[in-house]
Amino acid sequence: MDALLILSGLLLMLFGLVWLIMLAFGSSLFWGLGSLFPPLTLVYVVRHWRIARKAVVLSALGTIPLVVGFVLLAGNDPARFEAIASLRWLTPAPIKPNELAMELHGQLNGEPFAPQQGELIDGVLSLREGQEFFAQRAVNIHLPPMPNGSVHLNVLPTDAQPLPEVEISWLLPEHDLPEARRLNHGYTLYLDLQPLAPNKMTGDFHLVLPAQFNTTLSGKIELFTNRLRYIDGKVDAHFDSRDTLSYVLEDYLQRRYASRAVRLGKLPAVSFPASSLEVEVEALVNGQPQSLTLLLSKTEALGWVVQGDQYARFAEPAVASPAPAPSVSSATTTPPVRSTVDRRLRFSLERLQRTPEQYSNLLIRVTTAHGSTAQGRFVGVNANGRIVIRREISGPGEASYILRPDEISQIELLEP
Incomplete structure (x- = not known):
């Protein structure tokens, strides 16, 4: 009802303005052309009030349903009214920076290929250009299982099968569905990817398909290994994905049952975007199956949350700091203290x-800033504020690295 009143008010005002211009042209060509400019329109209304008053009254009548409509809108949907009244819709949406560092050069099906999205999930490496449901151009590679976190693969055209399946697709302007081509031999592929905390892989990518596919890609790529997003080392609960919902639900169940021993089952299919979702959750808590129906809602401040969540968060246990080890000693190595909290997610210098x-x-x-790498167990920060790292050496004893914070260019926590 409020939208109908607002629309009718705007239409009345528009009809009144058009009528006023027509009346001005009826008076003379000069007044008609002048009425197209607001200052001269007011002059015409004053000079020819007897003629113009009918159109002015019609426009004034349009303000009545317009004001009533806005009053109803403010009562029924204050957030929407505030968005309209603040004129934020006139401001162009900011362009989001790319989440991934892509330095890929080449072409796909004879066209330049500049992917903005990249994933390596469930053994499928995916590079996509375009934000729509169907990518403008895309490459999908089904990789074999890898024994560790890194990915290293070198395929030549003469290699025997079975080889990873490569799929390329592109969307033509006049088509609704993309065209795709698949091949499992006769191509060149080189991959050298290394893990990048917290949930990325980065490295070299080189792909050359047979000449008829007109596809050659080479450079450095960065890929997400799951559909979580992080801000300052913390999971961004605003991001729409099933992985985000799984993280929120698992955190909720751990706090609800005061136990870290929670294993969440596979979530049912959900549709995004959404402001609220009802989810059937199957989980094992301390080895016992639990079945719950939970309602999640998305707020601007917190992102996705479970409605009615009032359970306290786990406190991170403090670990006593041992005495600093000397540069070389024969002391017995203290076994590492294990924590149930994965501190890698929020780790920084x-x-x-x-x-x-x-x-x-x-x-x-x-x-370090000079490119040197030091790996070992963190001992502590000495009196001079330097980082002390203990490293086991062959034979008896151990050695320590003592580093100034300003000479450290990158630091990684390798254990939870």
Whole structure:
């Protein structure tokens, strides 16, 4: 009803304005052309009030349903009214920076290929250009299982099958569905990808298909390994994905049952975008099956949350810091202290300096500004504010690295 009143008011005002211009042209060509400019329109109304008053009254009548419609809208949907009144819809949406560092060059099906999205999930490497449901251009490679976190693959045209299946697809302007081509031999593929915390892989990518496919790609790529997104080391609960919902639900169940021993089952299919979802959840809690129906809602401040969640968060256990080890000693290595909290998600050099006791005796890797790498167990921060890392050496004893924070270019926590 409110939208209908607003629309009718705007139409009355528009008809009144058009009628006023027609009346001005009826008076003279000069007044007709002048009425197209607002200042001269007012002059015409004043000078020819007897003629123009009918159109002015019609426009004035349009303000009545317009005001009533806005009043009803403010009462029924304050958020929508605020969005209209604030004129935010006039401001163009900011262009989001690319989440992935792609330096890929070449062409796909004879056209330049600049992917904005990349994933390596469930053994499928996917590169996509375009934000729509069907990608403008895309490459999908079904990779074999890899023994560890890194991916290294070198395929030549003469290699015997079975080989990874490569699929390329492109969407023509006049078509609704993309065209696709698949091949499982006769191509060149080189992959050298390394894990990048918290949920990415990065490295070299080189793909050359047979000449008839007109596809050659080479450069560095960055891929997500799941559909979680992170901001400052924390999971972004605003991102729409089933992985985000799984993370939110698992965190909720752990706090609800006061136990970390929660294994969430596969979630049912959900549709995005959405502001609320009802989800049937199957989970094992302390080895016992649990079946729940939970309602999730998405808020601007917190992202996806479980409605009615009032359970306290787990406190991270503090770990006592051992005495700093000497540069070379024969002391027995203290076994690493294990924590049930995965501290890799929020790890940074600043956090390490602020709360060193939380990372005591955990395995870390440091890269210096000169390109050197030091890996060992974190001992602590000495009196001079330097990072002390203990490394076992062959034979009796151990060695320590003592590094200034300003000479550290990258630091990684390798254990949870």
